[in-house]
Amino acid sequence: MSKLLSPKEMRLRFRENKDVISTSGLCDGYLQANMIILPAEYAFEFLLFCHRNPIPCPIVDVIEQGEGSPSIADADIRTDIPKYRIYKNGELVDEVLDIKAYWRDDFVTFLLGCSFTFEKALNEAGISLLHQEMNKVVPMYQTNIKCRNAGRFHGSMVVSMRAIKKDLVEQVIAITEKFPHAHGGPVHIGDPSKIGINDLSMPDYGEFTPFSTEEMVPVFWACGVTPQYVGLQVKPSIMITHAPGYMLITDRKED
Template sequence: MSPAQARQRFRGGARVPTAGWCRGWTQANLIAVPKSLRYDLLLFAHHNPRACPVLDVGEPGTWSTALFTGDLRTDLPGYRLYRDGAAVADLGEVVGEWREDLVPFLIGCSFTFERALLAAGVPVRHLEQGTNVPMYRTSVPCEAAGRLSGPLVVSMRPVPARLVRTAVQVSGRYPMVHGSPVHIGEPTVIGIRDLASPDFGDPVEVRDGEVPLFWACGVTPQAAIMASGVEYAIGHLPGHMAIMDVRDDDYRVP
């Protein structure tokens, strides 16, 4: 399926997590903030590049970018609306909510290297189970910028111990879409008490002999929006991504 075909399905009402969709095409996190906050968000991303790798930015009031030629208001399978730092609604489209001063940012997503993990023999459990990837707020603070501060959010994939090195090496070749894990092993070290209770997404099975690997996650800007009490913002529903017109391999380094 091409990105345009997927976007047409989402525009038509498909409401599903996008892991595994459009294999070979890059997916991205969306966060749209008032233009008065755009430089703060750019600086926040600069200070926290593992969590917030910026792939593209639109002009104020626009709903497409150079790398996403669809409609950012309708062509994702789910959106989350924020007012004064609180998530107030999950929506299927945001045409009526898209203000003229909103600046859309597309942030790298770890779904981009999942095909490479599979090709290297590393299992991806949420794909096996047909669920959303589990994501967690951590106790690790991001570096603040302007009016934005908040915790690092991570995604988790359980990996057999013998394949941990492979997973680190493979994902490390995609530095613009989070790169290698930020933490390996014991989740309580980064403030995660229960892997079965993610803050976003769905829990997955962690089997005997597997090690939880944690990657920085592009939902981190949404956590900053909440922690900072931002007056208005629109993000993707976590795990329900923007499928862009650029290939995964474009973000792979040798």
């Protein structure tokens, strides 16, 4: 039933904790966003990091200091995401359904594009994805692809991997390149060792599904986990994110 609700209706259910579910597949056609909240003292350096690394960190909105509502959704960022993670000094300390108890007036909120957008475009072109078929979280890996530094923020790119049938790779590239605000085209195709991944079957995040290397090739995209991973290296006094898969559903159409 939730599938038929509007973004506003769905967010209200999250606000009232009537649903605590992954947003994958919800509110078909509407942009979903990664969220990172940092105190103002980190805001310039983090924004610059995103500006310098737009493929892993495609900013779709910034909510200024102390404000709670984005421009791309009639939402309250403190309550309208189904689940949040609280990190202090780089360590996960809490997982909560709203962040009212943690909210501070010096918080700046960053919303970033996510790969749900291009996955849907691939599905619509008739291209199925293994992790969806298996109902798993897409596998993600830390790589040796260096991001451009900005102040205290530095580190390597995190990528997601999708195995694609060899004769579909060209089409998959063309489709995903159309979504620069959702990580765009692949950053690597083929040999994982070329980007510092030793064992595809051991992702750093998410779950691996075996595939036939005769028929399929691993394709890697920049991943929205990158800014979270890089953010945590800085060990900020506090950093708040959405829980993985529990995104902000915006009022903006994907196209």
